[in-house]
Amino acid sequence: MIKPFRIDIPQADLDDLTDRLARTRWPNEVTDAGWDYGFPLTRLKELAEHWRTRYDWRTHEAKLNELPHFTTDIDGQNIHLVHVRSAKPDALALVLTHGWPGSFLEFLDVIEPLSRHFHLVIPSIPGYGFSGPTHERGWDTLRIAHAWAELMRRLGYERYGAQGGDFGSGISTALGAIAPEHVVGVHVNYLPTRPDPEADIPLSATDEARLDKIRHLMANRPPYQALQATTPQTIGYALTDSPVGQLAWIAERFAHWTDPHSQISDDRLLTNTTLYWLTATAASSARLHREAPRRTEPCPVPVGVAVFAHDITQPVRPLAERLYDIRHWSEFEHGGHFAAMEAPELLAEDIRTFFLTHTQHHHPTTTH
Numbered sequence: 001m002i003k004p005f006r007i008d009i010p011q012a013d014l015d016d017l018t019d020r021l022a023r024t025r026w027p028n029e030v031t032d033a034g035w036d037y038g039f040p041l042t043r044l045k046e047l048a049e050h051w052r053t054r055y056d057w058r059t060h061e062a063k064l065n066e067l068p069h070f071t072t073d074i075d076g077q078n079i080h081l082v083h084v085r086s087a088k089p090d091a092l093a094l095v096l097t098h099g100w101p102g103s104f105l106e107f108l109d110v111i112e113p114l115s116r117h118f119h120l121v122i123p124s125i126p127g128y129g130f131s132g133p134t135h136e137r138g139w140d141t142l143r144i145a146h147a148w149a150e151l152m153r154r155l156g157y158e159r160y161g162a163q164g165g166d167f168g169s170g171i172s173t174a175l176g177a178i179a180p181e182h183v184v185g186v187h188v189n190y191l192p193t194r195p196d197p198e199a200d201i202p203l204s205a206t207d208e209a210r211l212d213k214i215r216h217l218m219a220n221r222p223p224y225q226a227l228q229a230t231t232p233q234t235i236g237y238a239l240t241d242s243p244v245g246q247l248a249w250i251a252e253r254f255a256h257w258t259d260p261h262s263q264i265s266d267d268r269l270l271t272n273t274t275l276y277w278l279t280a281t282a283a284s285s286a287r288l289h290r291e292a293p294r295r296t297e298p299c300p301v302p303v304g305v306a307v308f309a310h311d312i313t314q315p316v317r318p319l320a321e322r323l324y325d326i327r328h329w330s331e332f333e334h335g336g337h338f339a340a341m342e343a344p345e346l347l348a349e350d351i352r353t354f355f356l357t358h359t360q361h362h363h364p365t366t367t368h
Contacts, residue, residue, distance in 0.1 A: 002154060005069040005080060005130070007061050009278050014057055017243055017277060021052040024244045039248045039255070047251060048244050051270050057278075060271045067111070071130070072154065074147045077139070080104070080130035081123040083155065084115050092184065092355060093119040093157040095148055095175070099166020099190070100228075100285055101250040102338060103129045105272050106165075109344035110351075117352055121155060123148065125167065125288065129275045133284030140291040141167065145174035149182065158182060161355050165190040165339055167288055170296075173324070177297035185327075185359035187304040187351050189339040191315040194218075201318045210314045217313060224249065228289035236283025239276075246282055247273050257337035259310035264341050296323055304328035304354030306347060310336035327358040 029041040067082045082104055094114065098106045104122045114120055124131035126139045126147065148171065152160050161184050162172035169188040176186040195211050195218075203211065227235045239246045250273050258264060276282055303324040307314050309332060320326060330350050335343030 002070050002072040005071045007065055007069065007130070009057065009061065013278055017274070018052055020243050021048055024048060024242075026244075039252045044244065044248055044251070047247060047266060047270070050266055051243070051247065051274075055267060055270045055274075057271075057274055060267070060274075064105075069130075072151065074150050075143070076136070077126045077134060077147070078131060079123055079126065079147060079151060081121055081151065082107075082111075084111055084120040084122075086115050086117065086119050088117070091118050092359075093121060093152065093155070093160040094351070094355065095121045095123065095152060095160060095162050095172075096340075097123065097144075097148070097162070097164035097168030097171045098125065098128070099164070099168045100128075100288060101253050101272070101276070102166065103272055103275050105268070105275065106338060106340045108341075110340050110348045113345070113348040114351060117356065118161075119157070121152065121157075121160075123151060125171070125285075127284035127287060128281055129279050132279050132281035134287065138291065139288070140293055141170040141174050141288075142178070142293065142297065144171050145178050148175050149179040152182065159184050161185050161187065161359060163187045163189075163351055166337065167292065170292065173299040173303070174297050176299040176301040176303075180300045183301050184363075185302040185304065185355060186299060187306070187328075187354045189306040189308060189347060189350075190311060190337065191305050191307075191320055192313060193315045193319040196319055196322070199319060199322065201322075203316065203318060207316045207318065210316050214313050214316075224253065225289060228286040230290065232283055232286035232290055236286060239282035239286075240280050243273075243277050246277050249282075250276065254338070257310075257312055259308070259334055259336040259342055261334065262310075262336060262338075262342040264338065268341065299324055301325065302327040302358050304350070304358060305330070306339065306350045307331045308335035308337070308339050308343065309333050311339075312337055328354045 069082055071078055071080050096107050104124050107122050127134040162175045164172040169190045172186045176183045195215055239249055254269055303326050332346055339347045
């Protein structure tokens with residue numbers, strides 16, 4: 001059963017947040033630290049002060065409640081979603097999936113342009129925001145893909161496309177792998193391509209440079225990833241108890257993974273952080289790094305790829321083509337990891353082009 005949902009955070013929770021922010025114990029910082037030791041103290045104090053004194057959750061809550069929210073129970077887990085129907089009754093449906101440390105809020109700026117052409121289903125990943133927390137092991141990208149297939153079935157969509165970045169990319173390709181009879185195509189704006197020593201493929205200088213960047217990242221695993229992939233519960237205690245800790249943890253990723261020219265406002269960053277805080281999902285969202293499989297499911301449906309210059313890494317097309325049926329590939333000079341927030345017009349147009357041009361004649365495989 002799919003039930004309407006309204007965001008209504010108890011005032012006591014907001015008062016508690018303000019109180020905790022006022023009582024923050026700050027560490028010291030060495031002189032001229034910059035970013036060398038982690039998130040700079042001055043910038044974090046500025047963000048925390050904004051959060052405590054000027055940021056108004058109720059304003060954002062009211063705005064968010066203008067969207068049609070729903071919840072449903074799938075595989076023993078509460079699932080939250082935003083479901084926006086296009087004015088075109090026969091429009092194709094798209095399921096849009098966020099990643100970490102994002103949320104369904106990532107897609108706010110693409111809803112209007114995309115809903116002109118598509119019905120939109122924007123779920124929160126199990127363990128994230130209003131779909132959290134999870135209570136058992138095993139919520140990996142494949143299990144989430146199965147939940148999305150069931151969600152789309154419940155909503156009455158026989159044919160649909162999938163789109164995502166970060167974990168949303170892996171969930172979308174997994175959805176194409178498990179439900180090729182329903183998924184017309186998958187569009188991603190993040191596609192990790194691992195070096196393959198066996199692949200005897202000539203690569204351009206650009207591709208070689210991209211592979212070097214990927215190798216460097218694999219050899220120097222970022223600390224947040226190591227912690228969340230091994231001891232998500234341990235880091236979860238600190239992040240669930242300290243709003244400033246949660247803020248630093250998320251804001252650092254936004255600082256490192258976005259185009260320096262991106263205009264993600266402090267309010268947008270704080271709304272995303274507040275969502276993690278109010279739902280106490282720091283640990284459950286982090287668990288996906290531990291649960292996520294290291295293998296890649298072959299995805300038999302048409303794939304479209306949007307590459308943003310400032311993303312964590314950029315994919316190498318010849319390697320990607322060994323795994324996917326790539327029909328569409330775009331390269332953008334602007335935008336980073338949170339493409340839907342950083343370059344919504346570019347991303348929305350790329351998604352529209354892919355699904356309206358490259359999947360119209362693709363009829364999902366029927367299984368007998």
